[in-house]
Amino acid sequence: MELQQLRERSGLSRxxxxxxxxxxxxxxxxxxxAQAKPQIRTLRxxxxxxxxxxxxxxxxxAILRSAQEESWLQVASEDLPDQYATYIGFEQEAKGIRNYESSFVPGLLQTEAYARAAIPGGAPELPATEVESRVTVRMARQAKRDPSPAIEAIIDEAALRRHVGSLVIMREQLQRLLDESEQAHVTLQVIPFEAGAHPGMHGSFVILQFADDVRDVVYIEASTTDLFLNSENDVRRYNLMFEHLRSVALSPEKTRDLIASVLVDVRVRGGAGDA
Structure with a gap:
């Protein structure tokens, strides 16, 4: 990203x-x-x-040299697509993460059992080895960082009510959301069904925010290919969209009330023996 911005500031085309x-x-x-690392002489x-x-x-x-060192991501992502591994690398450097999800709980807030059910459920063609790699990496992504990135997550109510896996899995996942919503670096909001149509109905997206005046990156995961958007217009458009979604979503306090209500429903459906 820095190389792209340096080129643009110099007024040069590729x-x-x-x-x-x-x-x-x-x-x-x-x-x-970010599909290839330059050699040092190329960078110079x-x-x-x-x-x-x-x-x-x-x-x-120095950044290039440190990027050449082996990390947990390189070890764990051998079975992952290049674009997904690239996204995770960006995520590890982000100081702020704005995530809107229409159908699933955000990956950084998922329990392991939920992830294990959601990944093959959303992509049944994935081989078992890649599913396992994705679960492993997703859990590693949640490891505490110092300082923790600021996470702003907006979820459509459908993601709360869709049963991914068993009722036990959903009960644990909803409790996890309640616990995460109490963390100082996490802001969680839900768009209720009563809000009607909204721009997020077109699909999920993540905005990765960086320090030192580095431009945001918008990440959109699709079934055939992933998109990384970095132009000023795209970044501005998705940040405006996120602000609109935040305005129609419930407040963090009312969001916790809704999640708690859905959790009670799940416990009732699970029966006394599963409560």
Whole structure:
């Protein structure tokens, strides 16, 4: 992202950079969209072309070197698609996460049992090894960070009432949401059915917010391919959409009341022996 923004600030197109550095345009595109890591000599050539001051050059080279070190993500994501692994890498660097979900509980707030039921339920074609990898990575993503990123989650009421897995799984998941909603870094809101039609009905999305004036990234997961949007217009549009969804959603306090009510219903349906 930083390389893309440095190029844009210098007023150069990818074609012009390719001509000046002899770096293939397709390679430059893959670097800027986090599909490939540049070699250090490639990075130096780009930073020189963009006229980046020496201190900032050294900082970016240090980032590249640290990115080449093996991490839990590299070990756990061998069975994951490249775009999903890229998203997780972005998420680990984010200082703020704005997540709207229309059908599922947000991944960072899921219990392991819910994740194990939701992942193959939403993608029945996934092999068992990839399902297991996704569950493992999803749980690792929830590990506490210091400081924890600010999480703003908005969920459609349908995600609360759809039974993913057994009633026991849903009971545990709803209790988890109540517990998470009490955390200082988590703001949880639900859009009730009574709110009627709203922009989020078109699908879920995540806005990843970064420090140091790095532009937000919008992530949209689709059945065939994932999208990463980083233009000013796209980022502004999705942030405005998120603000609109927040305005039609219940307050955090009323959200807790609704979740508690749904939890009571689940317990009743589960019977006294399952309460």
């Amino acid at each position: 074609e012009q950079v390719a001509d000046a550095t002899e770096i293939n345009r397709a390679t430059l595109y893959r670097i800027e969209t 050539a780009l930073l020189e072309t963009y006229g980046v001051p020496e201190k900032h050059r050294n900082d970016l080279i």
